[in-house]
Amino acid sequence: MKLNLTMTEKLIYQAQIYVTLRPSVLDPAGTAVQSGLQHLGYDNVEQVRIGKYIELTVSAASEHEAKEQVDRMCDRLLANTVIENYRFDLLEQQPSINK
Amino acid sequence: MKLNLTMTEKLIYQAQIYVTLRPSVLDPAGTAVQSGLQHLGYDNVEQVRIGKYIELTVSAASEHEAKEQVDRMCDRLLANTVIENYRFDLLEQQPSINK
Incomplete structure (x- = not known):
């Protein structure tokens, strides 16, 4: 007997997010550290x-969905896109199955 | 005619440094972002x-020397090793030759 878990199976991803100042923006903290x-x-x-380097885990039905969600999180909260760029990697973790 | 540039040639590396809180240390900023x-x-x-995600360039005679120097910089200034871990990658850039 095979259970259909399609609707309840969620994949867990770790997102590793890098938020950096845009090249045209001055970085006084960086200058202080250099000094x-x-x-x-x-x-x-x-x-x-x-x-900034942000790690978080996100559960989603697919890698595509996780990627879209993390992209929106960066855009809305994690980065200030006026002065900052961001990029991220997704690493798949152990799946969790909610029966 | 071949010039001997051994003593003057310096390699440039970009260090990409990740400083993270040790797992046992509470992260109130992370909790606030999650909320x-x-x-x-x-x-x-x-x-x-x-x-934190820190980028810097360092000039050194070899990758080994660059790695040792960046490791010391992290230990002495960039990370607080009581509560933070660090790791870094080195990327070789264009060489600069001081004639």
């Missing part, structure tokens, strides 16, 4: 840019 | 953790 590194003797360091 | 996402209707999101 701090130079004070520690690392004068071979340049172009320090500081962004 | 924000739920208010927007994304109740299929869990385990939101917020870290």
Whole structure:
């Protein structure tokens, strides 16, 4: 006997999201870190840019659905798209089946 | 005629550094973001953790040297290793030759 789990099976994805300042936007925090590194003797360091790295898990019926949802989350809340870019990877986790 | 550039040739690497909170450390910012996402209707999101993503370029004589230097920078300044973990990738850029 085979159970039809199509409607209840959900896939879990881990999204790894990178939010970075657009290249044209100044990054005072990055400049401060670069200056701090130079004070520690690392004068071979340049172009320090500081962004956010967000991990979250999302359950969805398909990878396509998860991708669309994470894209909307970034656009609406996680990134300020006026000054920031974002990109993300999705990693499939163990599936959870709600019987 | 071949010039000996061994002593002056420097390789440029871009380091992509991920600084994340240790799993045992609470992440109030992540909890706030998760709550924000739920208010927007994304109740299929869990385990939101917020870290830093740092890009910088470093010039060094070899990949080994660059790796050691970036590791020390993370340990000394970029990450607080009491509560944070870090990892990084190095990407080789165009070489710059100081004649």
